[in-house]
Amino acid sequence: MGRMRKASRLWNDAESRRAATRVTVGETDGSEAFTVRLRGWFGRRAPLEVEIGAGKGSFIIERARAFPERDFLAVEMPLPVAKTLAVRVGRSGLPNIRVLRADARSLVAFLMPDLAVSAYHVYYPDPWPKARHAKHRLFSPSFVAGLARTLIVGGMVYVASDVKTWAEEMFGAMLQGGFITEAEPVPGVLGAGFGRKYAAQGRALFAGAFRKTSTASQPWADA
Template structure:
């Protein structure tokens, strides 16, 4: 794949079959790892390159971040990575078949701190039910936030669909933080809530 001059890591949601055929998208079958709201994708690009036996999908809604993510993905030509600019909640609800995802990563989703905006938060019980429906029974979801109010809302939302454990301290593979936000917030000494959710 690295020598393929037509290599294009971008997925356009409208071109996916319903439900998405991930084997066709990646050209081979492998466990699927999805990061929701990956920003510029620093962490997921590194993960995908280091873990060729799984397929990685980076979803980012904001155009400015997505442009950087896509440019990096094109430049690095990682065969098991695809990037998609869209609303992850819509993509998962509309295009993901049952039990197609092995691992979800959700790091520092927008906290929407104002009371009137909180309904925009991603991790509602309804969305958690969709995450569960699309996750394999041996799957996992990793979540982190620096926002206490969001953590307090995410825990019961996730618990409505998953068994949830709190992960104290930094991730063992990344003591200085996995994503750009985590690295920054750890440096600033902010508290961070980390959760791992697994099917009950």
């Protein structure tokens, strides 16, 4: 409830709404089908990094500031979270970041073009530990196949979680999908909002960096 109230307070402020609208992509009035139009959204073609479940945007805003030669897409699903994210991104004034409200599972599985993304960032996705909630989980074989389809060869997926069993499950799904582990730092492990909070609480954090090789699973190629 708190976050809905906060989002609508932000939305009622005309300046915040203008800032958010400037960076929000993919809103249609229903008269057209939603399609991903990267060049139109960013006005150029540059290496693209996507954060799935960007929350308040703490990580991706700083990353976009640090890498002006790359483009960044921040994806969130619930409307109040997407609105708050868009206001924060809009207020940053950065030209290389856009906000998309979407279910990342459909985006990655069906909508994002082939070979379009150079890196995905997935930090602290909800673990949904109860069996009856498992349908809400992000990682599944089709999600991992979508990551492989949409990444360039050599592209990276960075994942972090504070839940060991969930991290093991996600990392296992990545390896099963043909990705290889890289021993390199995971950029958002401490920079993401939840990462900061968990680190301050002294929690153990589990992070993995996965590279798409030319042999990562390509089920679409068999279709």
